Amino acid sequence: MYAVPMASGDLLRIGELSRRTGVKPDLLRAWERRYGLLEPQRTSGGFRLYPHRDVGRVEAMQGHLARGLSAAEAARLAKQSEPAPVASSITALVDDFRSALDAYDEPAAQALLDRMLASFTLETVLGEGVLPYLHELGERWGRGEASIAQEHFASSVIRGRLLGLARGWGSGSGPLAVLACPPGEEHDLGLLALGVLLRARGWRVAYLGPDTPMETLADAAQRMGTDFVVLSALSEARLEAVEDEIVSLAQNTRVALGGAGATSSLADRTGAELLSGSPVEEAERLAGAPR
Amino acid sequence: MYAVPMASGDLLRIGELSRRTGVKPDLLRAWERRYGLLEPQRTSGGFRLYPHRDVGRVEAMQGHLARGLSAAEAARLAKQSEPAPVASSITALVDDFRSALDAYDEPAAQALLDRMLASFTLETVLGEGVLPYLHELGERWGRGEASIAQEHFASSVIRGRLLGLARGWGSGSGPLAVLACPPGEEHDLGLLALGVLLRARGWRVAYLGPDTPMETLADAAQRMGTDFVVLSALSEARLEAVEDEIVSLAQNTRVALGGAGATSSLADRTGAELLSGSPVEEAERLAGAPR
Amino acid sequence: MYAVPMASGDLLRIGELSRRTGVKPDLLRAWERRYGLLEPQRTSGGFRLYPHRDVGRVEAMQGHLARGLSAAEAARLAKQSEPAPVASSITALVDDFRSALDAYDEPAAQALLDRMLASFTLETVLGEGVLPYLHELGERWGRGEASIAQEHFASSVIRGRLLGLARGWGSGSGPLAVLACPPGEEHDLGLLALGVLLRARGWRVAYLGPDTPMETLADAAQRMGTDFVVLSALSEARLEAVEDEIVSLAQNTRVALGGAGATSSLADRTGAELLSGSPVEEAERLAGAPR
DNA sequence: ATAGGTTTTGTCAAGCTTTTGTACAT
């Protein structure tokens, strides 16, 4: 039964496991008895000895309970979800991705995107891979270390990929978001990422893209019967230039302002919401996802 | 794919049909009784259930009434003017495609693109479907018949699809073309189509897209060791503004000018080639396609 | 729709489903009783257990209700509608693809191919989706776990798609490859995949397909002035049967042997090259991919 | 357009069972 010599070291007794997880010993035993959550070794005297990894398992159990799952389900999941597959870290892939784009090597960049998407969630790929890369590229350009050609080349590759992920994003029955940049604003990749992320959470998306006149936006929103309009700009001036139109739009529709150009004072003045976080954060918040 | 022409679809009860058409339930029942305008199914309990298409029929009825016809006549016309059900030629598909985009119906537009691409060659789909549609949309906008929102929405759908077809277009060993629009020029879909068509003929493509500064273009072309640069603009002024740079670029590299803004005199003055035909024609010519 | 197997996944009790959708438990039960909207499993004690996907179904129901449909209609649509096409990883898509083909669900399989191709590169879709599936299907058939009908069904779906991707692959100016299977060999999907991948790298391809007499092949190669002939077979015997013809063909042209039936000793004896890797690897190698 | 009857659908209650955290006796 005990079998296994158990090479390793750290074994916890039930009191210590309880202290580390905040779960009472009685309950730990109940979980073991009822759901087989843990399978501790025993001392010759019968005391339970838990391997250190069981701390994680108990915490997973708590997490699932907190999300509202039944105890039986929570235990089942906590037992099965041991290994985090841990592909090579995303930062390594992003480094390669940067190199490929810097060298105008489109096929390599595409292959790296494939690998990122295969190993990580969409949120991670965008939030820790693609978007930071774009941000950094913009800064490098500001410092004269990257050419506009490089930025355009990279943008085109990424835009193609995002639009590919977006195909069909107008279908379904979720809430509808209309996405656009104000007149003069051409940087739309962050907004595009937001759209894809909202889609991943079940929303419908209608994408109008860069440099969209406000009259036409209001009209389109009305004709689609939308629930929600997002305006995004890197430059605050671009948003301020249409402040009045935002005010009137916000009277009929829920409006949110995003991108570096969206400030809280502007949001206050116009009656719009402010999306101050990254697309990943804001998509999560908007979709009310507990995650 | 998303498929299916949607045999059935949603069935509306009389209240909802009334809400969508603005015609009171009593009147809808009267039109049914008196003129047989509609022939709804019934629930087991006797409630009327209208197929979605009846919305259109009621709207047609309203239109005829507004033009002064008698109710009997209006109903007769509304009943007979059902749209042709089957679309098989590319023009029919393009008609549907236009309708879908006009209605901001992205999934339907995607499904139609699927059908076009499944039934016709890329050259046909672009040359007789997508590009003429874009051209027409531009003209409708010029006449105030289409909004910019519609143009942006359609552009985004089409751009996503073209970039999808373009994925991996940098790989292989064919001749390399660098594609860009001059500074200030934002209309790049024709150029994108050219790139996809060149790719279909075995070329490699590096795409820099709209609003590309000339210095950076020259630099990128050199670093990639390109054989060929294409500059495209709808506005002649945008090309003339960089005439000198084109001249110097053309001394080291083969350069072609395309789009409505490319004129033979400009080509003559700069030493560049002129792409006077459509992307389909020019791709065929450039790739020396035997047909 | 795709749904199906899905052994695991987290299961929600009615309270949690209610919390996530905002629909009261009573109403969820009523929808189940009256319209069969959901079909939850039960615990041994009789509690309902909903798969996670039911959240989407309930949300679809809510969406349709909000649009004014009757509850009965809303439920009907919510039941039939696809789960929201959420961008997900290639492995998830491949799993669904496998399930769809196993269930003889051709539209679902096509839709999944669409989504894979929209979101990933051709190399990834073939190399990690379609080809492994075919391989596995062959093995299952060998163990008697899959029927011939299943294999035929899957083959025809995939062949149709590959041929669609292949359209126009003879045009352009890249190197020309002639692809064929030797007499008696009917398994050509791997070869077809190789052709599509070579095409994606700019080659021209002439595809003669399964069961091609060697005289025909030699004649075609000569008349097209080809650079390269690929012969592929799963069975080594099929290639050995035409060993002499391969020898003479290889004296005039570059010849490569692929498929499980191609062995290095045969390649040595005939003077042909050996393609020992997967179609993806070999296409990359042959086309001298930059990588 | 009104009147009077029917169907549909969300909500609630009563009475009973299962699940699960905690307590306690051995």
Place this chain on the structure above:
DNA sequence: ATGTACAAAAGCTTGACAAAACCTAT
């Protein structure tokens, strides 16, 4: 440490009910 007990929370089924929506007929 084990096993049992217990009570709160959450669920189940059946049945009923009323507001909203719809019907026909006048």
